[in-house]
Amino acid sequence: MSFIRGDGLRKVYDPGGKAVEALHNVNFIIEKGEFVSILGPSGCGKSTLLMMCAGLEEISDGLLMVAGAPMTGPRGDVGIMFQDPTLLPWKTVIENVLFPARIARVPIEPVRERAHALLRSVGLHAFEGHRPHELSGGMRQRVSICRALVNDPSILLMDEPFSALDAITRDQMNVLLLDLWQQQLARTALFITHSIREAVLLSDRIFVMTRRPATIVQNVVVPFSRPRSPELTEDVEFNRLCGHLRSMIEDSHVG
Template sequence: MSYISVDRVFKIYGGRQGPVEAVSNVSFAVEAGEFVSILGPSGCGKSTLLMMLAGLEATTAGAITIDGRTVTSPRRDVGLIFQDATLLPWLSVLDNVLFPIRIMKGDLATHRQKARELLDMVGLGDFHAHKPAQLSGGMRQRVAICRALIHDPHLLLMDEPFSALDAITRDDMNMALLEIWQRYHKTGVFITHSIREAVVLSDRVLVMTRRPSTVVCDIRIPFARPRGRDLGETLEFNAICRTLREHIEAGHRRDRAA
């Protein structure tokens, strides 16, 4: 049995002008330890699908199971990273990382050393006492990643966490996430509309169409880990990017024809 199973899932929202179908008949599976990116145009329903995986949105039809249990509400073994770091401005960097432990009524003293180790690993060893306003956007997202990892979740869900960053910082964050993945070996689902980002990070890439979105291809990424910055210069990397782009463009053509 796969660690994540998405089986014929639909999501339909009610609206003043009638129902809006956001996700249409989506099925896929993710094995334990896999990093899977979901790629598609803005507004296609990728984030809606992620929120259903997180248990923050209910499916209209179909079922999602994680580790053999149907998802009906948020789970403690899932970490979630949003587009915005959503740090609490009055707390220090260290206390922001520890905030989920406080909410779960866990032992803060036990987790404090792990929080320091996570921050040190992402290059924030000198910023434990800083407030979020004193950090750059990339630094805030590094804190958000540490916060998502502090309770040692089995599954990490990421909703375009680097989309607001400039290109150079975004590349740096991709390398940081690769390093984290190499060390902690979580299962991950990563939402993005960047083809190159998806290929750099992932074991598999799913392509979704415009709304109502469905999965139109599932491509395995053949590159061994660990991966470096020079990966993006290889012919094979660019050929995979081209294949994914062709699938996205084919989906656009089908939308126009319909």
């Protein structure tokens, strides 16, 4: 069953009467439980598409369906992560994780249990009472994952969540997300990245977008079975697929 479906999506920004067409005729289907990544050149419209899927960006043309209903505005069942963890500096780790539940005004005690469990699963149980400035960049992004998941969202949207981290921490975050996904999450995810290897390791499918006005030109199935481990990145087939994607992306950036 298609869970998220875009038909002829278009986005025109019109700042001060100077129209910029970001997306042009974007068509895709994401099944429930799939992990899909988007690769594409900078400024092509990836974040725009992700924000549309969150119900936070207006659609200029076309139809976006989520769980069988047209997208009309922000949805409560969406968790989001950005490149910047955007934690509230005056709140403790546990209160940052609980923040979406407080906004949604749901009873906090059952959610608190979930928040504890999430923080334990990312190795931050001992830091619940700390404030964000006492944490490393990778730890802050782990808090941000827990916050995105605390309301048990059916859709997880991630916009370059690990791009600001150093290479080793980024690899560790990939493994963490892979493990979380395989052990307990398995919901529907849309993940934007500029890293081909990260996309191949984490995803079931990869959408390749063109330069602006962007459309999805390739829909690549990642054939590796789950559970996956980081050793997959040393596999010949893994590297062959990365090379194939690289040349596809170079082609799609031309012209």
